[in-house]
Amino acid sequence: MLNIAKKKVEKLQNVHLVIGDAENLPFRQEAFSEITCSRAFKFFPNPSKALCEAYRSLKPGKEFILHVETSDPLWIKIALKVGLPSKVARYEWRYRKNDLLCLFKHAGFQVVFTGCLLYFGRSFYELADKYFPPLVKLLELIDSHVNVGRNIMIIGQKLD
Numbered sequence: 354m355l356n357i358a359k360k361k362v363e364k365l366q367n368v369h370l371v372i373g374d375a376e377n378l379p380f381r382q383e384a385f386s387e388i389t390c391s392r393a394f395k396f397f398p399n400p401s402k403a404l405c406e407a408y409r410s411l412k413p414g415k416e417f418i419l420h421v422e423t424s425d426p427l428w429i430k431i432a433l434k435v436g437l438p439s440k441v442a443r444y445e446w447r448y449r450k451n452d453l454l455c456l457f458k459h460a461g462f463q464v465v466f467t468g469c470l471l472y473f474g475r476s477f478y479e480l481a482d483k484y485f486p487p488l489v490k491l492l493e494l495i496d497s498h499v500n501v502g503r504n505i506m507i508i509g510q511k512l513d
Contacts, residue, residue, distance in 0.1 A: 355370060355372060358370055375390075375393075375397055375403040375406065375407075376397065376398070376399050376402040376403050376406060377402075377406065378406045378407075378409070378410050380410050381410075382409055382410065383409075383410070383411065383412045383413070384410050384412075385410050385411055385412065385415065386411075386412055386415050387411075387415055387416055387417075387418065388407050388410065388411060388416075388417045388418070389417075389418045389419075389420075390403075390407070390417070390418070390419050390420070390421075391418075391419075391420040392420060392421065392422070394419055394421045394448075395421060395422065395448070400456060401456055401459060401460065404417070404456055404457060404459070404460035404462070404509075405460045405461075407460070408460045408461045408462060408509075408511055411511040412511070413511055413512070413513040414510065414511065414512075414513050415510070415511055416465070416508050416509065416510050416511070417462060417508070417509045417510075417511070418506065418507075418508050419453070419506065419507045419508075419509070420470060420504065420505070420506050421448060421453065421504075421505060421507075422448075422504055423448050423449060423450055423453070423504075423505055450467065450505055450507075453505075453507055454467070454507065457507060457509045460509070461511065461512065462509025462510060462511065462512075463509065463510045463512055464507060464508070464509050464510075465508050465509065465510045466506065466507070466508040467505065467506070467507050467508075468505065468506055469504065469505055470504040470505060470506050
């Protein structure tokens with residue numbers, strides 16, 4: 354992923370890519386105005402420590418944005434309950450929304466937003482926006498009113 358990122362930012366100025374451990378960030382305290390973690394959280398061996406590091410690295414009043422897959426949808430709960438093989442009961446399903454909210458609270462964050470993300474892929478949204486813009490508005494409306502789903506976003510704010 355770092356090689357891909359290097360290609361994408363090679364013409365941009367003031368972009369510095371750093372390899373680091375989410376559980377021991379190589380940055381000073383209160384270094385960032387925002388931290389985003391999308392679809393990687395499931396791979397962290399100690400997610401609680403990673404959240405604490407994010408909290409430490411944020412400036413007061415600023416936000417950590419997490420996008421993660423959960424096991425909240427009913428069909429996933431059933432698959433896990435009946436003990437389907439591990440290839441079906443995938444690793445990213447280890448989190449429930451309420452468990453994540455507890456991790457945020459433990460790290461010191463005040464949760465300012467939770468919501469379900471509908472994830473159809475970029476090309477779907479581009480086509481909808483080009484040929485039928487009201488569909489995008491409908492999807493955004495649904496996203497803003499649904500709190501449980503397979504893909505969720507949680508935004509935690511570092512208290513002053």
